[in-house]
Amino acid sequence: MTAAAIAAGGDDFDQLARDAVYRAMFTRRDVRSHFVPDDLDDSVLARLITAAHHAPSVGYMQPWNFIVIRDPGRRREVRDLFLAAREQELPAIEAERQALYRKLKLEGICESALNLCITCDRQRSKDSPLGRWHNPEMDLYSTVCAVQNFWLAARAEGVGVGWVSIIETEALKQLLSIPEHVTPIAYLCVGRVSAFAPKPDLEAHGWGKRLPLPELVMSETFRGAGEAPLKSAIEHYGKLKIMSRG
Amino acid sequence: MTAAAIAAGGDDFDQLARDAVYRAMFTRRDVRSHFVPDDLDDSVLARLITAAHHAPSVGYMQPWNFIVIRDPGRRREVRDLFLAAREQELPAIEAERQALYRKLKLEGICESALNLCITCDRQRSKDSPLGRWHNPEMDLYSTVCAVQNFWLAARAEGVGVGWVSIIETEALKQLLSIPEHVTPIAYLCVGRVSAFAPKPDLEAHGWGKRLPLPELVMSETFRGAGEAPLKSAIEHYGKLKIMSRG
Numbered sequence: 427m428t429a430a431a432i433a434a435g436g437d438d439f440d441q442l443a444r445d446a447v448y449r450a451m452f453t454r455r456d457v458r459s460h461f462v463p464d465d466l467d468d469s470v471l472a473r474l475i476t477a478a479h480h481a482p483s484v485g486y487m488q489p490w491n492f493i494v495i496r497d498p499g500r501r502r503e504v505r506d507l508f509l510a511a512r513e514q515e516l517p518a519i520e521a522e523r524q525a526l527y528r529k530l531k532l533e534g535i536c537e538s539a540l541n542l543c544i545t546c547d548r549q550r551s552k553d554s555p556l557g558r559w560h561n562p563e564m565d566l567y568s569t570v571c572a573v574q575n576f577w578l579a580a581r582a583e584g585v586g587v588g589w590v591s592i593i594e595t596e597a598l599k600q601l602l603s604i605p606e607h608v609t610p611i612a613y614l615c616v617g618r619v620s621a622f623a624p625k626p627d628l629e630a631h632g633w634g635k636r637l638p639l640p641e642l643v644m645s646e647t648f649r650g651a652g653e654a655p656l657k658s659a660i661e662h663y664g665k666l667k668i669m670s671r672g
Numbered sequence: 673m674t675a676a677a678i679a680a681g682g683d684d685f686d687q688l689a690r691d692a693v694y695r696a697m698f699t700r701r702d703v704r705s706h707f708v709p710d711d712l713d714d715s716v717l718a719r720l721i722t723a724a725h726h727a728p729s730v731g732y733m734q735p736w737n738f739i740v741i742r743d744p745g746r747r748r749e750v751r752d753l754f755l756a757a758r759e760q761e762l763p764a765i766e767a768e769r770q771a772l773y774r775k776l777k778l779e780g781i782c783e784s785a786l787n788l789c790i791t792c793d794r795q796r797s798k799d800s801p802l803g804r805w806h807n808p809e810m811d812l813y814s815t816v817c818a819v820q821n822f823w824l825a826a827r828a829e830g831v832g833v834g835w836v837s838i839i840e841t842e843a844l845k846q847l848l849s850i851p852e853h854v855t856p857i858a859y860l861c862v863g864r865v866s867a868f869a870p871k872p873d874l875e876a877h878g879w880g881k882r883l884p885l886p887e888l889v890m891s892e893t894f895r896g897a898g899e900a901p902l903k904s905a906i907e908h909y910g911k912l913k914i915m916s917r918g
Contacts, residue, residue, distance in 0.1 A: 438699075439828045443692035446685065447828040448719070450693050451726050451821050453684075472905035473694070476913070479885045480697050482823070484837055486872060486880035493890045494899055500892060515805035523800050532803075545894070554769050556879070557778075557837040559761035563812075564837045567857070570816035571823075575697050577728070578824070582685045582693040591730055591803040591810045603893040611813070626732060633802070634732035639725045644739045646746060647849040648791070653740055659718035667722070 450578045452667065453622055457586030458531040460619040466539040470583055471616075477579035478544065483568035485556030489548070490572045490611075493602055495541040503601055504593070504613070505535040511592045523633075530631060533590045539617030543602060544573050546609045569611045576614070586619035639664065696824045698913065699868055703832030704777040706865040712785040716829055717862075723825035724790065729814035731802030735794070736818045736857075739848055741787040749847055750839070750859070751781040757838045769879075776877060779836045785863030789848060790819050792855045815857040822860070832865035885910065 439447075475492050483489060495501060512532065519527050535541060546569040551558065558564050573589070580587045590613045598610055628634050639660050645652030685693075721738050729735060741747060758778065765773050781787060792815040797804070804810050819835070826833045836859045844856055874880050885906050891898030 439692065439695075439830065442688065443695070444828045446689035446692040447696045447825060448723060449684075449689070451723050451825065454726075454728070456728050468902045468905040469909070471902055472909045475889065475902075476885060476906060476909055477694060477697050479882075479888070480700070481820070482700070482702050482835065486874035488880075488883045488888075491888050491890060491894070493892070493894060493896070494902065495892055497892055511806050515802075518801055518805045520799045527800075527802065553766045554773075554879075555764055556761070556773065556874075559764045559838075560757050560840050561837050566809075566813070567816045567819075570813045571820045573813075574727070574817045574820040575824075577817075578821075579693060579697065582690045584685065589728065591807050592805075594806050603895070605894060608894065628732035628802075634734075636725075637734045639722060642725070642734075642737050643721065644737055646739070646741055646743055648737070648739060648851060648854065649849070650739070656714045656717055656721075656740065659714040660722060663715070663718045663722055 446582070450581045454577055454581040455586070455622050455626060457588045457615070457619055457622070458534050458627060460586060460621050460623070461534045461538045461615070461617045462620050463537070464539065464618040466585065466617055470585065474576050474579045474583065474585065478572040478576040481568065481571035481575045483571070484558055484564035485551050485554065487551040487565055487568060489546045489550045489565040490569050491545045491547065491608070493543040493545065495543065495602070498536070500601070501536050501541055504541065504598070505533070507593050507597050507601070508533050508535060508590055511594050515592055526631065526633065530627070530633070532592055534588050534615040535590065538586070538588070538615035542614045542616050543610050544569060544576070544612045544614065545604060546611050547607065548609060549607045566609065566611060573612045573614070580616065581622070584618065586617060586622070588615040589613070590615065692828070696827045700823055700827040701832065701868050701872060703834045703861070703865055703868070704780050704873060706832060706867050706869070707780045707784045707861070707863045708866050709783070710785065710864040712831065712863055716831065720822050720825045720829065720831065724818040724822040727814060727818035727821045729817070730804055730810035731797050731800065733797040733811055733814060735792045735796045735811040736815050737791045737793065737854070739789040739791065741789065741848070744782070746847070747782050747787055750787065750844070751779070753839050753843050753847070754779050754781060754836060757840050761838055772877065772879065776873070776879070778838055780834050780861040780863075781836065784832070784834070784861035788860045788862050789856050790815060790822070790858045790860065791850060792857050793853065794855060795853045812855065812857060819858045819860070826862065827868070830864065832863060832868070834861040835859070836861065
């Protein structure tokens with residue numbers, strides 16, 4: 427791609443290229459069940475981490491680090507943290523959903539090719555916290571943008587990613603020797619998969635449904651009515667998108 | 673795309689499609705300076721919001737709402753909040769960088785086609801907080817994933833997005849009538865642009881540099897040495913990427 431193409435203000439993306447970007451988003455899944463035992467090439471993992479490194483960050487802070495975890499013993503210890511956390515979380519779930527909750531597969535820590543912990547160094551811009559004086563959590567959000575870049579790039583590479591959020595943060599920090607001023611944002615299971623499910627697991631298992639998008643759009647203020655043409659356009663695009671699934 | 677293609681485990685992305693996904697990430701910018709006065713079609717905005725709605729969310733919570741702000745008067749009020757916040761943030765910046773800070777253009781609130789506030793409803797899964805018992809902030813992170821989807825889709829559509837984080841949250845909530853249990857995550861300036869800058873503004877203006885990525889990669893634990901082949905692969909890919917800029 428030439429600098430002139432970049433300067434053309436977006437015309438560097440033709441219809442096929444735009445479709446590819448949307449396809450990565452619409453077919454990305456939180457993968458727990460479809461990992462295969464194949465190794466993941468370092469050349470592929472390098473591209474995924476480079477994608478993460480090109481996320482936006484507040485004040486160009488780039489607060490992230492990437493801990494690659496391959497050791498089976500350490501991964502079993504992380505899985506034990508997950509299992510303990512799941513038992514602790516269960517009572518918080520509505521009684522009539524607890525049986526379903528127990529059936530859900532919520533991690534692929536040991537069977538994925540590798541694990542990756544993406545962390546946020548809270549002190550990396552401490553002398554010039556541009557954009558963080560009012561909203562100090564912005565560095566956490568920047569790191570989440572890196573996670574999402576990683577996830578989408580992985581989808582385009584045919585690599586599955588699952589985010590394990592049922593885990594006790596302090597125990598994870600201890601296990602991975604993460605210092606006090608660093609926050610683990612995402613613990614990811616990463617690897618080749620046999621398939622990407624056509625729907626999110628939690629939808630397929632009846633845990634939830636995709637919310638009707640027009641109801642989530644508001645005009646000028648929270649709950650503000652209006653934007654009827656935009657809402658119609660959203661419904662129209664939703665129908666097109668379903669049809670194009672073939 | 674057929675269901676069979678999706679089930680093929682990523683082979684549905686050929687080299688061109690993969691390149692498009694990376695290109696959106698590598699050429700995405702936090703846009704402040706290049707907005708043009710053109711309207712943004714509702715059909716385009718509908719696609720961007722649909723992309724955001726397909727972000728991952730903890731427990732399939734989908735905690736986001738999208739407030740579209742077009743009114744010039746309201747936007748001027750938001751800009752006043754930014755100007756006040758910038759004055760408050762300035763003393764936190766290192767003395768020798770304050771002159772540069774003042775010169776930076778950090779928002780395009782009034783000159784972009786529209787503004788969009790993406791919010792997080794903290795109570796949307798309150799009866800079954802799957803994945804949030806230990807880490808209640810996960811819903812905020814889900815909403816950030818939606819922001820990043822929006823941003824990347826926008827890049828592929830030739831639409832610029834700038835995230836304004838220098839703003840006092842409570843004042844913004846009051847201005848947009850956002851209720852107590854809802855957190856504004858991102859206030860975005862959105863619109864057609866004359867160009868996407870070849871580098872991030874903060875790099876072009878000497879505020880910061882992109883960090884050397886291999887130094888951010890660790891093995892097994894924080895600061896753990898190792899992963900030499902992966903670090904070499906990252907350096908190799910970085911060189912390829914620079915050459916391909918043409």
